[in-house]
Amino acid sequence: MNILKIDATDDSPDIYLDAENLVFQIRGVSIPENANAFFMPIIEWLDNFGKDIDTLKCEFYFQYLSSSTHTVLFHILQKLEELYKKGKNYSILWCYEKPDEDMLKTGINFSSILDIPFEFEPRD
Numbered sequence: 001m002n003i004l005k006i007d008a009t010d011d012s013p014d015i016y017l018d019a020e021n022l023v024f025q026i027r028g029v030s031i032p033e034n035a036n037a038f039f040m041p042i043i044e045w046l047d048n049f050g051k052d053i054d055t056l057k058c059e060f061y062f063q064y065l066s067s068s069t070h071t072v073l074f075h076i077l078q079k080l081e082e083l084y085k086k087g088k089n090y091s092i093l094w095c096y097e098k099p100d101e102d103m104l105k106t107g108i109n110f111s112s113i114l115d116i117p118f119e120f121e122p123r124d
Contacts, residue, residue, distance in 0.1 A: 020051040024058040035068035061095035084116040091117040098122040
């Protein structure tokens with residue numbers, strides 16, 4: 001199946017990945033009890049469909065990230081970077097709430113480490 005949809009809960013984000021319609025969105029609060037297990041379907045989706053998608057803007061919009069999410073998220077971003085380095089037209093859209101300078105800094109930190117285009121978008 002080329003669609004991965006996981007509805008948000010109080011401690012996990014909304015995830016919508018659709019290879020056919022070129023959608024990659026992760027939004028919300030992320031403090032799952034087991035971040036590795038929660039985010040594993042995203043890694044598997046990238047392994048299964050990433051090589052077949054030529055252009056993809058990956059949207060991340062977090063209100064809060066736990067430290068374990070931060071670690072797994074970096075791994076996901078590295079997978080996206082690998083695909084970018086193989087010639088895919090991939091980019092990251094890092095969204096944050098306007099007053100949340102910490103979330104903006106998190107995105108900036110990721111962008112300074114990774115070799116994939118980042119855009120930053122404040123939202124109300």
